[in-house]
Amino acid sequence: MAISNPALPMVRKAVFPAAGLGTRFLPATKAQPKEMLPLVDKPIIQYGVEEVLESGLDNIIMITGRGKNSIEDHFDVSFELERILAEKGKNELLAVVREISDMLHIAYVRQKEALGLGHAVLTVRELVGQEPFAVLLADDVIDAAVPVLRQMLEVYAATGHSVIAVEQIPGEAISSYGVVRVEPWDETRFSGPVFRVLDLVEKPRPREAPSDLAVVGRYILTPGIFEFLETTPRGAGGEIQLTDALRGLARHEPIYALRFQGRRHDTGDKLGFLKATVELALKRADLGAAFRQYLQNLPL
Numbered sequence: 689m690a691i692s693n694p695a696l697p698m699v700r701k702a703v704f705p706a707a708g709l710g711t712r713f714l715p716a717t718k719a720q721p722k723e724m725l726p727l728v729d730k731p732i733i734q735y736g737v738e739e740v741l742e743s744g745l746d747n748i749i750m751i752t753g754r755g756k757n758s759i760e761d762h763f764d765v766s767f768e769l770e771r772i773l774a775e776k777g778k779n780e781l782l783a784v785v786r787e788i789s790d791m792l793h794i795a796y797v798r799q800k801e802a803l804g805l806g807h808a809v810l811t812v813r814e815l816v817g818q819e820p821f822a823v824l825l826a827d828d829v830i831d832a833a834v835p836v837l838r839q840m841l842e843v844y845a846a847t848g849h850s851v852i853a854v855e856q857i858p859g860e861a862i863s864s865y866g867v868v869r870v871e872p873w874d875e876t877r878f879s880g881p882v883f884r885v886l887d888l889v890e891k892p893r894p895r896e897a898p899s900d901l902a903v904v905g906r907y908i909l910t911p912g913i914f915e916f917l918e919t920t921p922r923g924a925g926g927e928i929q930l931t932d933a934l935r936g937l938a939r940h941e942p943i944y945a946l947r948f949q950g951r952r953h954d955t956g957d958k959l960g961f962l963k964a965t966v967e968l969a970l971k972r973a974d975l976g977a978a979f980r981q982y983l984q985n986l987p988l
């Protein structure tokens with residue numbers, strides 16, 4: 689069931705920017721997208737798609753680029769594979785494969801050059817139109833009892849404004865993130881504390897970080913963001929940064945930040961990917977016990 693407030697435009701569309709180069713994961717990402725690397729037995733991006741569906745949205749727009757065709761193939765019908773599985777009587781596997789293509793309809797947009805996350809989001813302006821929409825960065829896989837997008841939709845339904853997911857990051861590691869300057873707004877009504885965003889900085893030096901709250905890969909954005917993306921010059925790393933456009937938006941309309949409940953894995957990073965693989969495998973009913981036993985017997 690979608691969370692909505694009849695007085696507000698509904699969030700119906702979820703956008704997955706997946707046109708990045710994935711340089712942190714080379715050489716694995718030379719010829720295959722990082723979004724298709726398997727976490728246990730599902731590609732990374734499928735975790736995000738399932739989060740969207742469990743949050744009550746089923747309208748997905750994927751932003752892809754060169755070398756990303758396997759993402760489209762994964763969510764498409766595979767007649768040949770289905771025929772072979774059916775002929776061999778492998779009905780359980782057939783159901784798994786069908787479930788993916790039956791899940792939803794996906795629109796694909798190509799970002800011709802990887803000019804940054806902000807630039808990627810701008811490519812969906814026509815498809816999104818004048819509606820609020822969600823953006824999910826698939827490599828942030830978040831294991832949560834209540835899907836994080838759903839937690840954020842509750843804040844949107846109460847405020848009618850943009851909502852970004854934030855996580856407390858201790859120490860120097862904060863410099864790898866967009867960081868928010870905030871004031872407290874509501875401590876109790878939502879799944880975690882909600883703040884009003886006053887400003888944002890992309891990858892600050894540790895001593896210059898305005899807080900220890902880092903922006904992670906989940907956003908609900910009002911369509912007003914597009915105007916700021918259009919005029920945002922190239923920032924850190926020569927890319928058009930979504931953080932810079934959010935900064936502009938924050939000066940014109942309220943933006944809220946939710947410190948969500950859940951465990952986030954940065955699977956775009958090699959160590960983060962390994963940790964996610966271990967933790968998710970340990971939680972699996974079919975693999976967890978045997979995998980735990982294997983790990984316990986390793987001479988660490």
Ligand code: UTP
Nearest residue numbers: 705706707708709710711712802803804805808
């Ligand atoms: P990242 O910062 O993780 O960059 O992008 P990346 O290129 O994917 O990976 P690294 O850092 O080189 O290893 C954050 C998100 O924005 C998307 C990425 O696909 C990822 O989901 N993105 C980034 C685009 O869609 N287009 C871009 O031009 C840049």
